[in-house]
Amino acid sequence: MEDFLDDGAPHPSTADDLLDEILPEELEWERLVRSYPLPALAVAAAGGFLLGLSHGPALVAAVSSYLAAQVTRRVGEALGQDLGA
Amino acid sequence: MADTIENGPAEGAESAPEGEAEGVVSARDRFQRLSSEVQSRYQRVSEDVKRGAERASKEIRRGTERARERYGEVADSARERYSQVRERTGDLSRDIAHYVRDNPGRSVLIAAGVGFLVGLLVRAGRRDDEG
Numbered sequence: 001m002e003d004f005l006d007d008g009a010p011h012p013s014t015a016d017d018l019l020d021e022i023l024p025e026e027l028e029w030e031r032l033v034r035s036y037p038l039p040a041l042a043v044a045a046a047g048g049f050l051l052g053l054s055h056g057p058a059l060v061a062a063v064s065s066y067l068a069a070q071v072t073r074r075v076g077e078a079l080g081q082d083l084g085a
Numbered sequence: 086m087a088d089t090i091e092n093g094p095a096e097g098a099e100s101a102p103e104g105e106a107e108g109v110v111s112a113r114d115r116f117q118r119l120s121s122e123v124q125s126r127y128q129r130v131s132e133d134v135k136r137g138a139e140r141a142s143k144e145i146r147r148g149t150e151r152a153r154e155r156y157g158e159v160a161d162s163a164r165e166r167y168s169q170v171r172e173r174t175g176d177l178s179r180d181i182a183h184y185v186r187d188n189p190g191r192s193v194l195i196a197a198g199v200g201f202l203v204g205l206l207v208r209a210g211r212r213d214d215e216g
Contacts, residue, residue, distance in 0.1 A: 015190030030189050037185035038178065041196040048197035052204020060205070 012020070016030065023029050033040040051059065185192040 013188065013190055015188075015194045017190075019190045019193060029193070033189040033193055034186050037182040037189075037192070040189075041181070041185060041192060044193045044196035045200035045203075048200025048202075049204040049207075050200075051197075052201035053208050054204075056201065056205040056208050059201075 019029055
């Protein structure tokens with residue numbers, strides 16, 4: 001029940017926001033996924049498979065470095081706040 | 086034969102047809118005995134064969150009935166299992182579809198992530214084979 005607003009519309013989750021940013025607006029991915037749930041999962045899995053097969057290591061490296069940078073920044077901020085306080 | 090010689094040619098000539106007749110009678114008796122023996126043996130053998138054929142036919146019929154019953158049981162059990170599997174698959178499919186409708190973004194990302202990992206593993210496996 002937490003996922004739904006008072007008017008009955010579902011709360012957009014982080015995953016929904018991410019997909020909204022990644023995918024083009026004209027696609028209306030959410031409507032497509034709700035209308036054809038199993039084919040949508042199959043298409044997503046196939047896309048992930050092809051991506052992992054062709055650019056897997058490069059993507060893993062990019063995501064790892066992004067996460068490392070984020071962690072470093074957060075830790076730096078926390079230390080800076082602590083030092084400042 | 087000795088009597089015939091001792092009693093003279095006349096008596097021998099009289100007794101010769103009698104001996105011949107006795108021989109014919111005894112041969113006929115022997116032939117009749119043999120014939121009846123052969124007939125009785127033939128009857129016994131034919132009865133044995135008939136009984137054996139009946140028994141074999143009964144066994145075959147019983148085996149066929151047993152095989153038919155067994156086939157029916159196996160077919161029923163297979164049909165039941167198939168319907169159970171179909172029902173479970175249908176339930177699972179409905180559950181997944183329900184979850185996907187409730188959480189579209191998360192479901193798509195999970196599916197893409199699983200596909201991505203499988204792709205990575207396949208790529209690594211290919212590299213190992215080449216190396």
